[in-house]
Structure formats: C-alpha cells, structure tokens
Amino acid sequence: MRAVPGQQVPPEVDGATVPATLPGCVHTDLLAAGLIPDPYLDDNETALAWIGRTDWVYETTFDRPPGDHARLDLVCAGLDTVATITLNGVEVGRTENMHRGHRFGVGSLFRAEGNHLVVRFDSAYRYAEAQRDRLGDRPNAYPEPFQFIRKMACNFGWDWGPTLVTAGIWQEIALHGWSVARLAVVRPLVTVDGDTGRVEVHVDVERAVDRPLTVRAQVAGQRAEVTVPPGQRSTVVALTVHRPELWWPRGYGAPHRHELTVTLHDADGGPLDEWHRRIGFRSVRLDTTPDEHGAPFTLYVNEVPVFVRGVNWIPDDVFPTRVTRPRLAHRFDQAEAANVNLLRVWGGGRYESTDFYDLADERGLLVQQDFLFACAAYPEEEPFATEVAAEATEQVIRLAPHPSLVLWTGNNENIWGWHDWDWQAPLAGRSWGRGYYLDLLPRIVAALDPTRPYWPGSPWSGSEEIHPNDPAYGTTHIWDVWNTDDYVKYREYLPRFVAEFGYQGPPAYATLRRALSDEPLAHDSPGMAHHQKAADGDRKLRRGLDAHLPEPRDFDDWHWLTQLNQARAIALGVEHFRSHRGRCMGTIVWQLNDCWPVTSWAAIDGDGRRKPLWYALRRSYADRLLTVQPRDGGLALVAVNDDGLPWRASATVTRLTLAGEPKAKSILELEVPAYETVTLALAAELARPDDARDELLVAETDDPAERAWWFFAEDRDVRWPTAAFDATVQPTEGGQQVRVTARTILRDVTLFPDRLDPSAEVDTALVTLLPGEAATFTVRSAAPLDPTALTTRPVLRCVNDLPVRAPA
Template sequence: MSRQALHDGWTLRAAPGAQVPAEIAGRAVPATVPGCVHTDLLDAGLIPDPYLDDNELALAWIGRTAWTYRTTFTHTPGDADRIDLVCAGLDTAATLTLNGMPVGRTENMHRGYRFDVRSLLRDGDNDLTVSFDSAYRYAEAQRDRLGDRPNAYPEPFQFIRKMACNFGWDWGPTLVSAGIWQDIGLHAWSTARLASVRPLVTVDGRDGRVELHVEVERVADVPLTVRATVAGVSADVVVPAGQRTAVLTLAVREPALWWPRGYGEQARHLLEVTLHAPDGDTLDGWSRQVGFRSVRLDTTPDEHGTPFALSVNDVPVFVRGVNWIPDDVFPTRITRDRLAGRFDQAAEANVNLLRVWGGGRYESEDFYDLADERGLLVQQDFLFACAAYPEEEPFGGEVAAEAAEQVIRLAAHPSLVLWTGNNENIWGWHDWDWQEPLAGCTWGRGYYLDVLPRIVGELDPTRPYWPGSPWSGTETIHPNDPAHGTTHIWDVWNTDDYTKYREYVPRFVAEFGYQGPPAYATLRRALSDEPLAPDSPGMAHHQKATGGDAKLQRGLDAHLPAPADFDDWHYLTQLNQARAIQLGVEHFRSHRGVCAGTIVWQLNDCWPVTSWSAVDGDGRRKPLWYALRHAYADRLLTVQPRDGGLAVVAVNDGGTPWRASASVTRVTLAGEPRAKTTMELDVPAYSAVTLALPAELARPDEARRELLVAEAGESAERALWFFAEDRDVDWPAAAWDATVEPFDGGQRVRVTARSVLRDLTLFPDRLDASASVDQALVTLLPGESATFTVRADGLVDEAALVARPVLRCVNDLG
C-alpha cells in the first residue's frame, strides 16, 4: 500500500470564452492545492484583496466563471491491484479527466470521492485535469429544472451542495469560489483496504465499551483479519471471504473518562485498527484518539414544557455556548494554529460548547481534535440553513451520502455531542411565508424528520439528534416556542429593545445576538474611508444586515448618550452590543433549572465586518468578548428584577458548593451609601439561588444618581444595577489619575477614579495594531482603581494610552 500526494505543479485557467479580465483570459496561473480560485488569483497579484473596501463587488465574475485545474505528475507502475484517485474535497461541480480520459464527476463539496484509475495511468508523465463548472450556473440550472423555492437571500445556494455562506450572508461577503479545497492523491493497494472504521464509544457505569464497525473494500476473495487495541485491551475478528463488514467489541475496565472543560480531565485513549491478509501481512491501518464518555439529552415534558438539557457522564451541563461560522471564506487559510487561537479565546471566555452552524461546513479534523483536546463540546448542524431545500435527485442521494460520510468520519470524537438537522428551516416553513410559494413542493422536511435521524440512528446511536434549530420536539407545537426544546430569539435585534430578553424564560436558547462594529485597527486595515463614519462607503459595505445601522441606532437611542463623533459611535455601539448580550445571558442563567443553556450568536467572523461576533474578522476581541467572559463565569452574581422588586441571583456552575458572605449596597454616584444588607450565599454545585432584596435597596431615592453594588466572596464577584438608563443618569464629568508602567512584553495602566467611571475600556489597538488588553468594561466608584495589562510588539505612547479615544468611559462624552 502506498500513497502519492498530488499537490504540486498545478495551474489554473479560466474556461475559454469566459467573460474575465483581459489579464486573466487564456492565462495559466500557478495554483496552490489545496486551495481555491480566489486565493490563487490573489497570490498571483491578479485581483485585489476581496476583504478590503468594496473589492468584493468587482470580483463577482469569479463565481460565474468555469475554471480548470491541471497538473502533470510522474507515475511508475507497480504491482498494486488497485490505484485510486482520492479526492477529499472538491468545490463543487467538477469533471475529472486523466490523460484525456474521463475519470468521474462530482457535485458535492461536503463529501469525498474515490475513483479507480489504474487502467488510465501510464508509465512516466500523466496529465490530470479537474474542470469546475460555475457554481452559479450549476445551481441556477437545478433551480430552473426543479422550480424555485424560498430562501433568506436572493441567491441559489440551496440548489448546490456547497458552503451556503459562500453566496453571502448578513455577516459575510458574496465570494463564490471553486477549487481543490482538500487533499488529492493516488492510493495504491492490493487485496483489501479499510473503507470505513466507525467506533461507537460508550460508558456503562464506570466501564468503557468500544463497538467497532469496520467495512472493507476488497479485490481478493480471501478471509481477512481486523485487529483493534485501545487502553491495553485488544480484540480481533475474521472477515470471511466474500464479506465486507465486521463488528468487534472492546471492553475497558474503569477507563479514565473524557469530560467537558470545567467538569474534569479530557482523557483520551489511542484506538488502533489494522487489517491483515491471510498470511498475517498488514494491509491497512487506522488510528484515532477516543474518549470514554456518555451523552444524554433530556426532553421529558415537565411542568414548564419540554426541556432540552444535556448531560455528560450523567452530570447535567448548563451549556455556555457560542455559534461558530467558518473562520474564513476560504477554508484553506484556516490553519490549526488559527483554530487553536480561536478555541483559546472561546475557553478564556468560559465557553463550553461550539455550535457549528448549518450554513458553513462540516468542520475539519483539526477543529474536532482541538475540541477533544480542550474539552469544548460541539454541536454540529447538518448543512441546511435559512432556505427551502429540494429533496429531488440529485440532492436526495447526495444528502444521504454526505450525511453518512460525515457521521462516520466524526464518530470517534468525544467532543461531538449533538447532531442538528438544520438551521431555521422548519421555523421558516412556519413563519416566513414559504407555504404559498412552495405550493406543495419539497422543502427539506424529509431530510430533517426522516433521512437524517435514520442515518444518525443507524450509524451513531451514541449521540442525540435534534431535527432543527429551533425545534420544539414535535410538529404539533410551533418550532420556536420558548417553552419547548430550543428557541432562537431574534425580535430583540430586529424590532425590540434588548431588555425584552427578560420577557423570555426559555428552555434553551440556541441563537440570540446583537451587533457591534469590529475593532478600530481592523477597520483601519480593511477600509480606506477618510474620514471613517458610520455611513461612510466602506463602513456601509461592511454592514451586511438589512437595516443594520438603523437597528444599531435604535439601540443607542434607547440606552446611551448621543455620540458626538465616530469615535463615540464606535465605542458606544461596541458597548451596547456587550450590554445586550450580558443582560440576556445573565437573565437566562438566573433561571437555571428551567433554562438549560444559551448559545450566543456568534463567536467569530470570516472577514472584517460589523456583526454579532465577539471576536472580529482579524481575530481581535471586541468588548462583547469581555462581557461574555464575565457573564459565562463559573460563579456569577447578578441583580435581576423579580416580582416587582429586585433580587440577587448567585449562579454556581462549578463542581463544589459556593459559600460566601455577600453585601448589597445602594450608593450614590459619588460612592456614598444609602442602604445596605448582607446575606449568606450557600449555592450547591450546578445550581442557582435567588435572594430577594429588601424594598429599601430596590427603591432608590434618586434614580438618576444611584446604583446598587452587590459583592460576594474573597474574589469579590461584583454585580451592578443602575436605576436609570445611561442617557438619563446625572453623570459627573469623568475624572481619573493614571500611571503607565512598562514590563517585558507590554505596559500596565493603572487608573484610579476620582469620579464614577462607567464601563471604562482601553482600546490600545488604536495605537498599535498588535496591542491587546486583558480586561474591559470596568466600572469604578470614586477612589477605586483598576489595572489594565496591555501587550504589544513594542511600547506604545504613554500619554496617548491614557487619553481619549484610547481610554474611554460612558461619562466622558459631551
């Protein structure tokens, strides 16, 4: 058995007669494989960066062009029975030829292909060509053949099995690419090979079990032996001549378990599988790190409706999640190191679950391996989003093949705890005026309620499947009913103030979000606008949400003082985004016991854009990230409205009881106490306690000049409650003293308040694009201090570091 990568010597050429720029017509462009058309043209200097300004618009022709990749490779004949051309991923509608002879056709980005090419190979040089149809032309032809169906955007993305957000989204550019986006190569083998290995890893009490399902492809009708080893336990089974499948079981006594982050260690065990010929020779091998853990989803109806509660190893896990979109429009630019950095940002924000959204891709092996390693749970959507999807051929067969391949591929990963059938499509059928234009046509229901649950049930019954996000658990209840299953809350962003989150006590919130612009350094890299303004051309182009700027303004008008300039607008819109999500998360967590999880939309971006992300397209943390870190902390102290008054809620998502003395003080903006109470917190592990506040604390003498300060424990967890909106508060002029002290790797900025400082935040990236800061959104009462640690490639100007617009607070406006 041998493998030969075919990643070298490729060129890219537009199809003859295509309407392309003159400098590209007829030109053979060096191509990187794996890669795509856009990155190859960019590397060759033939197109501008599509992420900058409005360059995206000038590159729309790429997606409407057919492209051909070609390489020549050397082959030396051997004695292998079979030689396969293995394509791990082609994007998307491609025809392959080898030495001028047809090899095969592909029409799905989300699955791999294998073609027997032994008879087509010749000694010496061989010519391989992969010709890609325009994704638009393919999708539009399918749409015309099957009849149009509704979707959220005027693009035909549901008529091709391709990453939907390539066609643009309300946070993403329209950059429809093509290319050999995953490995391609030759695989020479004889007798038999391992076609698939599917480990079903479970826990029974303290003992582990691996039920190993193996499928072989064979060219010789002889008995074969499969051997497997894990955690010191071995087993083998004979695959008789003429048969292609085998099952063997490995029982492991009391293995170290795999736990989500925050619940225990992420113990993994090497599972090795080998295939042997009758003479004992090893024909093929497969290995993965597996984790012993159980997953259970509780959806048993109760007095509140239908729960959606996840347990791992029989321990309930309150999901503190974020939604994940592709981290770049062009997947081959997403390295393992880049993913590791993003996972670090998630973990440092106290996130324990990533939901891989259905308009992107089935994520990479690196993604899942890192999640396994770091204990981040993963919910993987099947790839359907915001549209009515046809179920006719070729799509029905492609979806079934794609789903089976991906369920088998990901079965070994302990981090994967949930499959979801689609994003918002069942909801769309109910509420988005789809039924009349569909007029009885297929729209995806058969996938979500039949095909996909059957495939998951047959191939991986160890994991739960949920038909959609949102989904109530039954067709007899509206799919987005907050009392049943999972819900998406989007009226807050689209039409209502973010305080409306408090009107919901949902069982599980799988999407909710609020927009804010990216970091200033990110904007300056991506936009040439002079001056920057909320509505300057580049800013407008990098706001993809319908009415997005008006919705941002509505949020500002409801809560904050009017911005005087772009710097104010940038700070305040970022702040409002952070405030909105912090309010929502703290409210939902305060109802622990009814609500079992929140998944914020969204962690990341794929390019520089105003969006709902906590980390922007250049990887910089927005203020929302810091708010999320606080709101998702294992121990959360929060003040919440309850029964016409106020209450302190202490939430404990740690594994040990939280016992502490707490104080709640009503103070003036000058820090003068007006009323105070103390209470003892005794919060069991994985629970919340609500303590009502006396009326003298909950009712201010002067709403515009007072706040509540709640503090608990030696680490001084703090919660604040303001009785008036910032726009209405009688803020004193901001006054502080600041010192800057350099250290190896950065500078420490110590700020001491002489007046109240509301949501004090440092933006060092305004001075140095490499700079970052350890905390943000710090409110100080007079006399209190905070230290900000700034890290950068070099020292930044000290005076500028402690002056507007780098150091900001709400009451420095005006």
C-alpha cells in the first residue's frame, strides 16, 4: 500500500511502500508500519486528518491459479470506498459504496505468471464534496459531507466518535474459479404456522453453459430438489418441517437452530456448488393496532409479546477489521450479563458482520438493523438511488437466514430531523431521503424478506399525519433529558417504545490514563476536552451533578460522581418505563459500547471496561425487578416479572432513618404472573417522611437482588453521616474478596480496582448498605492488589464520603 505520488503527505509517508494486511485499511497499515501515532491517543486524531484527503493504492502480483476453470472472477466483498480496480493495466471496474460487494469477470485478462492487480482509492472527502457541490448542500447534524457518499457515516466524526476517514480493502478480496454454473444467490425465507415450519429457498444461478441443473436442499431431516431447465436462472425449493424446535429469544426459551444445506448439481448429478447456514424456525410480527393510548409498538416472537430490554450498538472500533469474533463474543457476554435481549444496530455505522449475526443467533439475542442513514438529509438523485437499491438488496439477502434479525428500520432520526431540525427551508424542495424510507426500502424488504417487519424510521409514529416522535405512537427518542432537562423528566413520559435515550459519563480511569497524557487530569484538561465530542458536554454533565449530588472537590470526585449520575439517570428511566409494562413495551438505551476512549453515553467504554452504568443496567434490566415509583401523588411498589414463571414473594417495605431506625413498616404479598407487572400503592405512613433529609424507604424480599430504594431528598441535600465502615481483603482464586461492613449508612458503594491494575475488574457495584450490613466484592486482577489501596479513596467510593453541602 502507498500514497499516490504528488500529494501533500508527511515526508516519512511520501514514497513509502507499506505491507498491507487484508482485510484492513490505510490507518491500520500505517500504524503497523510505525508511520503514524495511535489515532486514539491525545489529539492525534486531528494530526491525522490528511489521511482522509489522500489518494491511496493497493497492489499485488500473483500467478494464475491452478485448475481448468471456465470462469475466473475477482470477488471484492467490500471496498472502502471510491475505488478503481485494474488488472494487468486494464480497468476492471469502479466502485463507490462501502456497503456492498462486487464481482468482476477477469478470466480473459490473466497471464500465466506475473498478474498485476491494482486497487486505487480516491479521497472520500473529494468525492463527497464534489457530489455535494453538484447536487446542492443538505442539512445534517455535523459539518461533514457524510450523506454524500455511501460510507460508514461515523467515520466523519460524531458526538461520541473521532473523525478518521478511512480507505482500503476492508473485507475479503479473492479469485473464484468455477465452471458450468454457480449459486449466485441463496435466500431462505423461514415461516412458522402453528406446528408447521416452512422454508422456501429462493435460488439464483449464474451459468457458464446452458444445460439442465438440479438444486437440492435439506434441513431438519427433510429433503427436496428441483430441476432448473436450460434458459432458467432462478427457482424455489420448498421444505416443510412438522413440529420443529423453535428459535426463541433469550428469556423466552432456547435458540434452537437447524443446518440448512443447499447444493447445485450438473445434469449428470456431479456437484458444482454448495451453501450452508444455520437457520431458526420462528415467527416475528409487530403489533401497532391503535388503542385508547395511541398506537403500540409491540414485538411478537412466536406469537409471544416480548418486552424489549435493548441497547443501541455502534461500530465497536473505527477500524472494523479489528473487531474480531472473540471481541464480539466478549461484548455479547457483557450485553447478556446486563440482561439485554436486543441490540439495535444504529444507522450511522455498518451492516454488521456475519460473526455478529451468528453470535446473536446462537445466544438468542434479538437484533434490529437500521438501514444506513443517520442524522442528515440524504440525496435521492443518481448515483445514490441506484447504489442504495443495490446495497439494500444485497444486505437483505445476506441477512435473511438469521433468526436473530427481527426488524429492519429505514433510518435514524432523519424523518424527525425533517420535521423539527429546521431542514425544510434550506432544503428548498430538494430530496432528503423520504423516498428511500417510505417507498424504496419497504418495497425491497417486502419483495425479498416478507417474513420480517419494516419500520420507516427511528423514531417513527406509524403515519405521516402524526409527529414522528410522538411518544403515544410507535417508537420515540428522548433527548431533551440530556440536552436541556433533568433526568427526573423521564417520569413525565408514558411512551409506547423508547428506541433511544441516554446520559453521559466518562470512561474508566485506566482507559483515560492509557489514552491521555494530561498532567494532571482535569475535567477540562486538553485531552479530556478533546475526548468529549458532545456539544456543551462538560456543561451538561455539571448541570446534572448540581441537580443531584454533592460538590466534587477534585478530579477523582468529578470522575466518580459523573459516572454515578449517568448510572442513576438511566436506571431511573428504565425502571419508570418498565413499571408501565403493557403500555410501554420496550426500551433501547443509548448506548452499549464505544469505538474509542471517550466521554460518552456508553455502558462499556472504548477499552471494553464496564462503567457503573453497566452495573445499574444489569439490575434495572433484571428478569425480576422491584422498584418504587411515584403514583397519583404518593408512592407505589411495582414488581415487574419478565420471567417465564410466576413470581410469588413477600415484600417488606420500611421507612427508616439514615441511622437505620424504623419509622413505619408494611408487608405486601406479591403475586406476579409470568411476563406481567403488579403495582401496589404504599400507605401514606410509608410514603410521607417526617424529615425528608434524614429518611429513606427500602423494599425487599428474601432475595437480596430484589431490593428497591427510595430517598425522599436529593443526595446533595441529604443529611449524610460521614461514611464509616470496616473493610477486609482476602485472597480468592483469580483475585481478592473485599468485604465491606457498614458502621453508618453507605450510599452506592463502588470499587474502582482498575486504578490499581488496568486488568482488574469487580463483580458488583452501586451497593447501598444500612448500618450493620455487609457486602462482598470480588475483584479479579492479573496480580494481587494492595489491600490498603483497595479499601480507601479513590478506589473505594460511596456518595457519603464527600462533604455534605447546605440544602438547596
């Protein structure tokens, strides 16, 4: 790989030939060669902006592969993005879409030896800016031309991501030799009706000669075959399976899968080609039938309504080839451990990998896949209309076999943007994407994959006659909470389905120390400021702290409290929405993951570390949730049961002082059917404190995981005692156990062992203890940690280890 000569590039790059790793990209190859610094550290991102404005060439020389093939094709699974391909000096083709593959017949160009393949990538910026100038500018959320090129939009920067505009051969490139015919497309459509499963395998063949062919298919012990006569290029093989083992989402049953094999044979029965996938028998539909509250958005799998406990997924790395299957599996482990059942693949990234979908299938994780349009008005003129149609066709076919995929979504926030973000005047009648979302994409999905629902946008109300972000209809995004309002405002919403809502917090301390050279670290030090991409992000974090928590004395306090406030905000929102299960049937938190070290809305930071938000999400998304909620001027205990078995328990609700002295107590019997919610009003003697600054409410069952708290005043105003506790540290296999025994109330005890060892992590966090209670934290680390450091500030924290300020 090398830069095209004659451009303004650093001297060490000018004229340098760099070994290219495929799949890969320019950035990763330059980094491996030691020619650029790590773009994720400090402000290196800015110094590397020239890469996206440079033209690059990949080239290789090879001999003709052995074998007597009638056809030789060059198969490019993914080129990023504006590419010209030449073989032995002859132009083979040009591409301008990162999100689709290409196949070129090149057999006539081959020599026996020394074939020279060149792939030139022109600057994505130059292409996008030229299209913008030709078609007329259109509004978007950021001052970058990302909607004028079919490329991963977040390469151009986002409010959580760096501006690192990539180029390169980002998916496999190969030669394919074949004769007679090949399987060009295999598209299985799987349906379930009662006890009967059906697979319709739609097959397209490409022919080198025109003679009869046979297509055979088998699944779950059933076999079928059809003959494809000369001149015919497509067929359907149908298989029926009686009482198949069904694929279920996690929490509802086992995700059974079945091997589907499709083979292509010559007239004499000789094998020509084969295709294998593991499919799942399941049905999926959306219920959006209007009711007295508006219109619901309820996902049914196998005719069972599923409450979605979701997270939004962004690309896990700016450079996709670094996202390996083991890395994805670890991220899925983290999602599952947080009781997540759905991942929404956001529309500013990519159509996720086969590994991503295979892991989701295997684990029973539901997936919602956006088509790739986000936060912008997109042109519908050529070449974009043709490219979008080809891209969508390819991706719908590619993902059709995966049972985890349950919903296609047309775009992220673009219909909302057209309504509310002052787009209409500057557009002046120009196209903005409506034709994609309401015409082209639904037609493609209906034609190629009618087994899955399509929803035009996120958010979307179900009709152009209703505001796209009306909470009473369809899906909604809630962003006033982060941008302008306190997070208690979540309780003012009674939405049908919340597809996005989030609150920021910084990454783990070890992540910051790896990524930033700031000395000392401060919330506004240069590196921290550069790795905060949200508009007025620091000010919004401070607004949240001022509303709820004590005054931070230093960076350590700021870091702890902003992470805590993020966890509190999302827990409040999730528990409020889940407490209205039935009217609201899903929440998708923004966001699970990060693509680099950054202050963001993620629960897992850019180095893969769990933030306090992750621990809060694990509790708030638990199958069985006990939560105290305001209702009708008082308080209620709400028991949410997303388990397949009834929940029967006695709940003790106590109003007590911070010193642990009971003021009132009641025992409530819980009888919660599977997948339902029960709300029990609390008596006035429980719901009304004598002194709001000195009292709290706790509700608990025999299961310590089923414990709910209600504080009558904000932490900044509570008359907290100075934190007092005893802590012991004992070795355990793979780490240490820290046992904390409270001598006073301890609010949200949390350990940050990564401050001592970047590899260290703890099993639980945000544990509130009454006087006399104890909790054990298990810390895993590469080596034993110093017991004193492990049990003192800034590693061991709670809210009341900060001074209390005067009441607001």
